[in-house]
Amino acid sequence: MNKRTAEILNYLPEHMRRMLCRTFELTGDTIYEIRIRNKLPLIIGTESGNFSVLPDGKISPAVGGAYIPDSADIQKIFRAVCENSVYAFSEDIRQGFVTIKGGHRVGITGRVCVSGNRIETFKEISSLNIRVAQEVLGAANLIVNDILKETGITNTLIVSPPMGGKTTVLRDLARQISDKGIKTAIADERGEIAALFRGVPQNNVGVQTDVIENAPKAEAALMLLRTMSPQLVITDEISGRADAEALRQCFGMGVSVIASTHGEDAEEVLSREFLKPLFDKTGFRQIIVLKKEGRGINSEIFGEVRVVD
């Protein structure tokens, strides 16, 4: 069990802490999520599949005999992840997750309380999903030289299907490029790249990196341009015209951009209408389609480079 995973235990009631401490020792770094559902078996997701957790902390592929969390457990965990200050996390709760120390993300579901058309808070919480942060230092080792060249940074769009390692690669690219002294700015809409906790990035994103988190990425990217004069802007999951327009403004100001988007291959991405304006001479010069070998944090990520004409 590494130090970051152990940080999750602080947010659990004493009996669950003892139980999952044993589980973590058994699963090591292969665990990637813990699903805590009201009156349903406690389940963990690992690289080898899903397992239920028994009251003694051992794991089993069958759900029989598993520990069954109740609403008191869930309430305690919810309060703990909100640092006993639910009001201070209302924006995060509206988005459905809270980031805790170590960069782990706790997803929340249940009956919501709506005010107008806006989710106000959760009236009853039915389940929590603790997603274990997977920071892989060196994940971008096989890609960084395609982007950071002697002539400078090549504007790059990183493409992969979901769970293909886009965010992991972006995070490591930020670290490697920033540590070389390049002023880097991250527009991190979902707080997955840097995972700020009380203003401190929980993931290593480099010494020259500034982050705006939980803001719409188009707005965040422009704010970063105005306030931090970055040489490089990094952002995840480009998905609409507003995002594309913000990146066009970055290109227009001579700032390099590394972004990512969902996709299977370069052709599919090139055919997307809203992305087309970004492939002109000042825009993205290459697309890197990620390929993964192996599973989990021990997998190797490499990329197929498609130069944009």
Added chain:
Amino acid sequence: MFLYILACFVILLGCGMLGVVLSGKFKERVSQLSQLQNVMTQLEFDIDFLNITLDESFERISRNVESPLKNVLLYISDRLKKNPVADMQRLWSRAITKYQYDLALSKEDIDILIDFSKTLGEGNREKEKNNIKLADMRLKMALDRARSEADKNVKMYRGLGFLAGVFIVIVLL
């Protein structure tokens, strides 16, 4: 004779001091209740404007209040930092028990704090503000009572202390 006069003087002084000490408890209660009202105002500011968590807020507020309330807030802040799963009401209860000999609060005042801590940190901003307002209102009522008790009792205890001294001296004569 000189020793006799000295002994009488010491008795009078001692009893007078005892009266002052006993009456001090009433004044101290007024002061602590007044500081608690100040804590509530600052807490509301932290929740409404600074949007900081309770452990940070208690740490911040502790710099602006005197002991023993300072120690109570620091204790709660420290425990919250170390153990986010800690039960808020139990934490307040423990902190008050730990510093009970320094606190001049009555059982009724402590009940206000324990009731206040019951739902503290569980709700959205509006609920927290309502909880603070309610506690503040109850503290104000307790403060009014404490002030009138202090007005009455401070003089009484001081007078009683001095009179007790006089009485002992007369008996010794």
